[in-house]
Amino acid sequence: MTHEELLAGTRRALTHRIATAQAEGRAPSLVAAVARDGELVWTGARTSVAGHAPDENVQYRIGSITKTFTAVLVLRLRDEGVLDLADPLEKHLPGTGVGEATIAQLLSHTAGLAAETPGAWWERSAASLRPELRDVLGEQPLKHPIGRRHHYSNPGYTLLGSLIEAVRGEPWEAVLRREVLEPLGLHRTSGQPQAPHAGGWAVHPWADVLLPEPSEDLGLMAPAGQLWSTTADLVRFAVFLMHGDDRVLSAESVREMRTPAAPAEAGDGERTYGFGVDLVVREGRVLAGHTGSLPGFVATLWTSEKDGLASVVLANCTSGVAVGAVAADLIRIVADAEPRIPEPWRPLPDVDQAVLELTGPWYWGTSVLVLRLAADGWVEVGPLAGSGRGSRFRPEGDGTWTGLDGYYAGERLQAVRRSDGSVSHLDIASFVFTREPYEAGAPVPGGVDPAGWRGLG
The missing domain is CATH 3.40.710.10 (DD-peptidase/beta-lactamase superfamily)
Known part of the structure; x- marks a missing residue:
C-alpha cells in the first residue's frame, strides 16, 4: 500500500x-x-x-x-x-x-x-x-x-x-x-x-x-x-x-x-x-x-x-x-x-465447503446470531444486528474453533454432525444453537414441546 x-x-x-x-x-x-x-x-x-x-x-x-x-x-x-x-x-x-x-x-x-x-x-x-x-x-x-x-x-x-x-x-x-x-x-x-x-x-x-x-x-x-x-x-x-x-x-x-x-x-x-x-x-x-x-x-x-x-x-x-x-x-x-480507508474487498482464494456450510443464522432459544467466515479463515459469531454476545474464533484444525475475544474468549465452538455427516447443531460452551428456533428433533436442553409452536386464539 x-x-x-x-x-x-x-x-x-x-x-x-x-x-x-x-x-x-x-x-x-x-x-x-x-x-x-x-x-x-x-x-x-x-x-x-x-x-x-x-x-x-x-x-x-x-x-x-x-x-x-x-x-x-x-x-x-x-x-x-x-x-x-x-x-x-x-x-x-x-x-x-x-x-x-x-x-x-x-x-x-x-x-x-x-x-x-x-x-x-x-x-x-x-x-x-x-x-x-x-x-x-x-x-x-x-x-x-x-x-x-x-x-x-x-x-x-x-x-x-x-x-x-x-x-x-x-x-x-x-x-x-x-x-x-x-x-x-x-x-x-x-x-x-x-x-x-x-x-x-x-x-x-x-x-x-x-x-x-x-x-x-x-x-x-x-x-x-x-x-x-x-x-x-x-x-x-x-x-x-x-x-x-x-x-x-x-x-x-x-x-x-x-x-x-x-x-x-x-x-x-x-x-x-x-x-x-x-x-x-x-x-x-x-x-x-x-x-x-x-x-x-x-x-x-x-x-x-x-x-x-x-x-x-x-x-x-x-x-x-x-x-x-x-x-x-x-x-x-x-x-x-483523515479516516482510515478500508482495504478493497476481495473474494477468498479458496474455501472449505464444510465451513461454508456453517455460515448464516443460528438460534439459541429464540435469539438469533450469525456465523460468518472471515477473510483470514477464522469465523465470527455475533448478533444479526445491534449489540450482543459475539466473538472471533480461531480454527484448531480438528473441526473445532477457540474463541479469541468477547463473551466466548477461550471457549470452544464445535459443529456437531449426525451419523450421515449433516450438521445437527453448533455447540458453543455447552449452548446448543440450531438452524430453527427450538428446532424439532434437535438436542435442545429440556426438550422441545412435541405440539410445536402455536397461537393463543
Whole structure:
C-alpha cells in the first residue's frame, strides 16, 4: 500500500494541539509524534528553553512506559516455555515473601502489593538506598489480598525485573537490549541518558521559574521506570505493540498484552489494565499503551488498533501537561480528519465447503446470531444486528474453533454432525444453537414441546 502524507490541515491541527499544551502546561519543551499504518507520518516540537532544540531523536525519560518493555520480556519467557503466567513467583524467584502471587498478577497489578517502596521517595533517591529486594518491598509488602483487586504497584515490576534476571542470568537492561531494543531497531532507547537528551525541570506552580530535577539511577526499581527514549523510537515500539514482530513477540502475544487482565477500579470509568498495558476508552475509541512520569518528565504512548494510529507525547516537566489527554487528542485529530480507508474487498482464494456450510443464522432459544467466515479463515459469531454476545474464533484444525475475544474468549465452538455427516447443531460452551428456533428433533436442553409452536386464539 502506498504511503500518503497527512494533509496540511491535519498537520496544522496537530501542531496547534501540542503548541497549546506546551504553552498552557508551561513545559520547557514538548515533543510528539504520530504513526499511521506502521509509518511515522508526523513529528512536532515546542520549546522555550535555549539549548534543547528537541526533535524526534532527542531523548526524554519515559518513566513507567518502561513497564511495558519489562512485560514484553516476561511474555517472551512464557512463549519460550520457561515459565507459565499462572506460576507463583516463588517457583522462579524464591524468598521474596510474596511468592504466592502469580506472574500474571504481577503483570496486571493484581498481586496486592504496595504502590510504592517504603522509606524515601524512590524516584528522587539514590539506587544505593535500595540494594536488595527487602528494601523495595518492606516488612509489609501486601496492601490487599492477592488477586482481589487492581492496585498499581511499582515494586511489582521490580519483582518482574528480578525474575527476568534470575531466569536469564544477566542484568535486566542487557536482556532488554539484546531481546527487544536491538531487534526492533530502538537504538535511541537506553537505561542512561545519551546525548542529545532533555534535562528534567520542575516549574513553579505560581511563577514562571524553573528548578532542575535530579536524574537518579533507580537501581532495583529500573524495570519499573528507568528508560530514556525518543518519539521516533517509541512510535516504532507502538507499532510493534499493535502488530507484533516474530523476532520479539508474535501478534497473538501482543494482543494478549492488550487484553484486559484486571478489573477497573471504582471511579476509573472505562479504564482497565492488561499485561504491562493501560487500556482506556476516550470518546468511544479504545486506546492501549502506557503513561509515565519521573521527576522532571512526563510521557504517554497510545495506540488505536482500529484506526491504525499511534501517538507519543514527551515533555520535560514534573507536572503541568496532561500528556495522556494530548496523545489521545493527536489520534482523534488524525482519525477524524483523515479516516482510515478500508482495504478493497476481495473474494477468498479458496474455501472449505464444510465451513461454508456453517455460515448464516443460528438460534439459541429464540435469539438469533450469525456465523460468518472471515477473510483470514477464522469465523465470527455475533448478533444479526445491534449489540450482543459475539466473538472471533480461531480454527484448531480438528473441526473445532477457540474463541479469541468477547463473551466466548477461550471457549470452544464445535459443529456437531449426525451419523450421515449433516450438521445437527453448533455447540458453543455447552449452548446448543440450531438452524430453527427450538428446532424439532434437535438436542435442545429440556426438550422441545412435541405440539410445536402455536397461537393463543
